[in-house]
Amino acid sequence: MWTVPNIITMFRVLLIPVFVVVYFLDWRWAKEAGAFIFWLAAITDWFDGYLARKLKQTTPFGAFLDPVADKLIVAAALLMITHSYGSLWITVPAIILLVREIYVSALREWMGQRGSSNKVKVSFVGKAKTMAQMLALIGLLSGLETFMGFPIYWVTLGYILLYIAAVLSLWSMLIYTNAAWQHMKSYPQDY
Template structure:
């Protein structure tokens, strides 16, 4: 259980309350610091998987904890941006993204119980959704449109990527459902 990749994954879980507290501090750069902590946590997601394969330290605990850690920090970030922006234009894609995560997690668990988890394994669309979602959240959390007087349009890009992630999310959900449909429709 105490492998390097698992420790990094547990660090990601520990960063969630730190991320939330820092984000809501009454401090000029709190939003940007919170976005940085979220970015750091997102990077550890790639890093722990890479190390698990490279060091041959894959474990059942890590296979369980890694997606849970991802979903927890993304859910926290989605809730935070819906609170911060307080607009239906953020709330709708955030709800779609959270709903998809719950649905696909349940589908994967059910298919795993049937011994058919390979049917709904992570696809390229799912990975692209995750990348777009993480970049969108970093941009929206940072609330940066200008940095040192120069336009960078992070928030604008964040909006675009959030909708792109929501589109990919719906697409991947349909793809996973179609792949599992025969098992879903006949109860096997």
């Protein structure tokens, strides 16, 4: 259980309360610091997977905890931006992203119980959604439109990427549902 990748994943889980507290501090750079902590957590997601494969340290615990850690920090960030912006334009795509995460997690669990988890493996569209979502959240959490007087438009880019992530989210949800559809039709006794 105490492999390097698992320790990194647990570190990511422990960053969630730190991220939330820092983001809401009454301090001039709190939002930027919160966005940085979120970015750090997002980067560790890539590292733990890479190291697990490279060091041959994949474990059942890591396979369970890694996606849970991802969903927890993303859910926290989505709730935080809906609170911070208080806008329908942020809330609607945030709800789409949250609903999709819950739906796809449940679908994967259900398919796993039937021995068909390979049918709903992460797809390219799912990976593209994750990339757009993470970049959108970093931009929106930071609140930066300028940096040292130079326009960088992080928030504007964040809005655009949030909508791209929402569209990719719905698209990937349809892909996973289609892949599982045959299994859904063949198990009527479960209802």
